[in-house]
Amino acid sequence: xxxxxxxxxxxxxxxxxxxxxxxxxxxxxxxxxxxxxxxxxxxxxxxxxxxxxxxxxxxxxxxxxxxxxxxxxxxxxxxxxxxxxxxxxxxxxxxxxxxxxxxxxxxxxxxxxxxxxxxxxxxxxxxxxxxxxxxxxxxxxxxxxxxxxxxxxxxxxxxxxxxxxxxxxxxxxxxxxxxxxxxxxxxxxxxxxxxxxxxxxxxxxxxxxxxxxxxxxxxxxxxxxxxxxxxxxxxxxxxxxxxxxxxxxxxxxxxxxxxxxxxxxxxxxxxxxxxxxxxxxxxxxxxxxxxxxxxxxxxxxxxxxxxxxxxxxxxxxxxxxxxxxxxxxxxxxxxxxxxxxxxxxxxxxxxxxxxxxxxxxxxxxxxxxxxxxxxxxxxxxxxxxxxxxxxxxxxxxxxxxxxxxxxxxxxxxxxxxxxxxxxxxxxxxxxxxxxxxxxxxxxxxxxxxxxxxxxxxxxxxxxxxxxxxxxxxxxxxxxxxxxxxxxxxxxxxxxxxxxxxxxxxxxxxxxxxxxxxxxxxxxxxxxxxxxxxxxxxxxxxxxxxxxxxxxxxxxxxxxxxxxxxxxxxxxxxxxxxxxxxxxxxxxxxxxx
Amino acid sequence: xxxxxxxxxxxxxxxxxxxxxxxxxxxxxxxxxxxxxxxxxxxxxxxxxxxxxxxxxxxxxxxxxxxxxxxxxxxxxxxxxxxxxxxxxxxxxxxxxxxxxxxxxxxxxxxxxxxxxxx
Numbered sequence: 150x151x152x153x154x155x156x157x158x159x160x161x162x163x164x165x166x167x168x169x170x171x172x173x174x175x176x177x178x179x180x181x182x183x184x185x186x187x188x189x190x191x192x193x194x195x196x197x198x199x200x201x202x203x204x205x206x207x208x209x210x211x212x213x214x215x216x217x218x219x220x221x222x223x224x225x226x227x228x229x230x231x232x233x234x235x236x237x238x239x240x241x242x243x244x245x246x247x248x249x250x251x252x253x254x255x256x257x258x259x260x261x262x263x264x265x266x267x268x269x270x271x272x273x274x275x276x277x278x279x280x281x282x283x284x285x286x287x288x289x290x291x292x293x294x295x296x297x298x299x300x301x302x303x304x305x306x307x308x309x310x311x312x313x314x315x316x317x318x319x320x321x322x323x324x325x326x327x328x329x330x331x332x333x334x335x336x337x338x339x340x341x342x343x344x345x346x347x348x349x350x351x352x353x354x355x356x357x358x359x360x361x362x363x364x365x366x367x368x369x370x371x372x373x374x375x376x377x378x379x380x381x382x383x384x385x386x387x388x389x390x391x392x393x394x395x396x397x398x399x400x401x402x403x404x405x406x407x408x409x410x411x412x413x414x415x416x417x418x419x420x421x422x423x424x425x426x427x428x429x430x431x432x433x434x435x436x437x438x439x440x441x442x443x444x445x446x447x448x449x450x451x452x453x454x455x456x457x458x459x460x461x462x463x464x465x466x467x468x469x470x471x472x473x474x475x476x477x478x479x480x481x482x483x484x485x486x487x488x489x490x491x492x493x494x495x496x497x498x499x500x501x502x503x504x505x506x507x508x509x510x511x512x513x514x515x516x517x518x519x520x521x522x523x524x525x526x527x528x529x530x531x532x533x534x535x536x537x538x539x540x541x542x543x544x545x546x547x548x549x550x551x552x553x554x555x556x557x558x559x560x561x562x563x564x565x566x567x568x569x570x571x572x573x574x575x576x577x578x579x580x581x582x583x584x585x586x587x588x589x590x591x592x593x594x595x596x597x598x599x600x601x602x603x604x605x606x607x608x609x610x611x612x613x614x615x616x617x618x619x620x621x622x623x624x625x626x627x628x629x630x631x632x633x634x635x636x637x638x639x640x641x642x643x644x645x646x647x648x649x650x651x652x653x654x655x656x657x658x659x660x661x662x663x664x665x666x667x668x669x670x671x672x673x674x675x676x677x678x679x680x681x682x683x684x685x686x687x688x689x690x691x692x693x694x695x696x697x698x699x700x701x702x703x704x705x706x707x708x709x710x711x712x713x714x715x716x717x718x719x720x721x722x723x724x725x726x727x728x729x730x731x732x733x734x735x736x737x738x739x740x741x
Numbered sequence: 742x743x744x745x746x747x748x749x750x751x752x753x754x755x756x757x758x759x760x761x762x763x764x765x766x767x768x769x770x771x772x773x774x775x776x777x778x779x780x781x782x783x784x785x786x787x788x789x790x791x792x793x794x795x796x797x798x799x800x801x802x803x804x805x806x807x808x809x810x811x812x813x814x815x816x817x818x819x820x821x822x823x824x825x826x827x828x829x830x831x832x833x834x835x836x837x838x839x840x841x842x843x844x845x846x847x848x849x850x851x852x853x854x855x856x857x858x859x860x
Contacts, residue, residue: 521823
C-alpha cells in the first residue's frame with residue numbers, strides 16, 4: 150500500500166537529523182571545560198533558561214535582529230522560520246483534535262490532508278482549515294522573497310551575498326521546493342476530495358478543470374516526503390545546521406559559557422555551526438573596498454568548519470569589530486579569530502630574555518605613551534603640556550626606554566610572548582607606587598585594562614583623564630568656532646565602549662558634527678595592527694574612503710583619539726587630522 | 742687558479758649555492774619585501790632595538806643572503822609593535838615578514854606539523 154511507505158523518506162530524514170544534531174550537542178557539551186560544565190548545570194535551573202527560551206523565540210523564530218538590518222530580509226526569515234514553526238504546531242493541534250487524543254502516528258500530522266480526505270466534523274475543523282492554509286501562504290510569501298533575493302539581493306539591503314558550497318545548493322533547492330510542493334499536494338487533494346477550506350477547494354477545482362488530478366496525488370505526496378527527507382539529511386552538513394545550533398548557542402551563551410581566549414574548545418564549534426552564512430558581515434566589512442573578498446568573518450567560520458583555514462585568510466582582518474556588531478546571531482567573531490591565531494602561532498612565541506625592568510620613579514600618575522605615540526610626537530608633546538598644566542606629579546614611563554604594551558603581539562595571536570612584556574611593564578608600574586596609569590593610545594588602553602593585573606591602579610584613556618581635569622576645573626579650555634567630526638578608534642569604541650567621554654570633552658573646545666556612521670557603526674581607519682596581511686597600498690585605500698566620507702560633512706578638521714588612526718589618516722591629503730590631546734592643548738594655549 | 746688573494750671564508754656568499762628556501766617563501770607571501778632599499782628607517786625607530794642589540798634592516802639582508810644560522814635568535818627579539826612598518830618609505834609590510842620568518846623557521850625546525858594551515 151502506498152500509504153504504508155510514502156512517508157519513509159521523511160521519517161528517515163527526521164530520525165537522521167535528530168540523531169546527528171543531538172550527537173553533536175552532546176559532543177560539544179562534553180568538550181567544554183569543567184567550569185563551563187558547572188556553569189551549564191547551575192544555569193539550567195535559573196531564570197537564564199527562561200530568558201534563553203524567550204531569546205530563541207525572538208531570534209530563532211521572529212528574527213528581530215535581522216529586522217533591524219533590513220525589514221524585507223527580516224520578513225523573509227521570519228515568514229520561513231515562524232511560519233513553518235506554526236505550521237508544525239497548529240498542524241499538530243489540528244491532528245490531536247481530529248483523533249481526540251495526543252497520541253497518534255507522527256506522520257499523520259505532517260501529511261494530515263493526505264490521510265483525512267473524507268468529510269469530517271471535529272471541533273474547530275473549519276478554523277484549522279483556514280489557519281493552515283493562511284499559514285502556508287505566509288510561508289510561501291517568504292519562499293517567493295527568497296527566490297527574488299537570489300537575483301536581486303540589493304532590494305534586501307545586501308550588496309553582496311555569500312558564495313555557496315555544493316552541499317548548500319542541495320539544501321537550498323530542497324528548502325525552496327518544500328512549500329510549493331506542499332501547496333500543490335494540498336490543492337490537488339482538495340480538487341479531488343474537497344477536504345480543504347473554500348480557498349484551497351477553489352484552487353483545486355481550477356486545477357481539476359484542466360485535467361484529471363487523481364494520478365498526480367500519490368507522486369506529489371511522495372515528492373513532498375522526499376524533499377523534506379532530503380532537506381533534513383542535508384541540514385547537518387550545510388549552513389542550515391544553524392537552525393538547531395543557534396538555539397543551542399543562545400542557551401550556552403546565557404548560561405555563561407564563553408570562548409576562552411587562549412584555546413580552542415568545542416564552544417568554537419557551537420559558534421561556528423551557528424553561522425547561517427547570511428552574509429550581513431560581508432557588507433559590514435570595509436576590506437571589500439580594497440578588493441579583499443575572501444577573509445570576511447563568514448568565510449573564516451566556514452573555513453574553520455571545513456578545516457581549511459589558511460593564515461592568509463585568518464590574518465587578513467582588521468579586527469575592527471564591525472561585523473561582530475552587525476552579526477544577527479551575535480557570534481563573537483573577534484575572539485574566535487584570536488583563538489585561531491593563538492592556535493596557529495603558538496609554536497613560535499618569543500621569550501624576550503633580554504627584557505629588564507628599568508629605573509622607576511615614585512609618582513602619582515604614570516604616563517605610558519606607547520610605540521605609536523612616539524611616532525606622532527605632537528601628541529606626546531600635547532600630553533606632556535596638559536600634564537604640566539594640571540600640575541601633576543607624573544612619571545613618563547617610556548620617555549626613553551620601555552617595552553611595547555604587548556597588544557600588537559596579542560592581535561597576532563602571540564599571547565605567550567606578550568605575557569613577557571606584560572610582566573615587565575606590570576613590575577615597573579607597580580614599583581612606581583602610582584594610583585593611576587594614563588595612556589593616550591587605545592591599543593595600549595585595551596591591554597592595560599583587560600590583560601594587566603594592576604591592583605589599585607586605575608587605567609585611564611586620555612579622553613577620560615582630560616575630561617576629568619576639565620570637570621574639576623584644573624584645566625580651562627578656550628572654545629573655538631571650529632567644526633569637527635570625531636572618528637571613533639576601533640579599540641576604544643567597539644573595543645572598550647568609550648564613546649561619550651571624547652565627545653563630551655571635544656564639545657568644550659569646538660563644535661562636533663554628528664555623522665551617520667559613528668559610535669558602534671564607526672569606520673576603521675585601515676591602519677589596524679591586527680591585520681598582518683593587508684598591504685600599505687590597501688590600507689591607504691581604506692583611509693582614503695573613510696576620509697571621503699568625513700569630507701561630506703565639510704568639517705574644518707577630523708579629530709580622533711588614537712595615534713595610529715592619526716598616523717594612518719595623515720597620509721591622506723584632504724582634511725587636517727588631530728588627536729584630541731592636540732585640540733585641548735591648543736585650546737589651553739590660547740588662554741594663557 | 743691562484744691570483745694571490747682570497748676572500749675571507751666566513752663572509753663569502755655564493756649566490757649560486759645559498760639556501761633560497763626562506764627568501765622564496767617570504768617573497769611568495771609578502772612580495773613587498775623585494776622593494777626594500779635597506780635605508781634603515783625601520784631600525785632607527787625600532788622599539789626592540791631601543792632595548793637590545795637588534796637590527797631589523799640587517800635581518801632582511803641576512804634573509805636575502807641566505808644567512809639563516811643566527812636568524813632565529815635575532816628575529817625573536819622583535820616585539821611586533823609595527824613602528825617599522827609605519828615608518829617604511831617603501832611600504833614593506835614588515836610585521837608580516839617577521840611573522841612569516843618565525844613561522845618558516847618553526848616549520849623547518851620541525852616544530853610545526855605541516856598541516857592544512859600551512860599554505
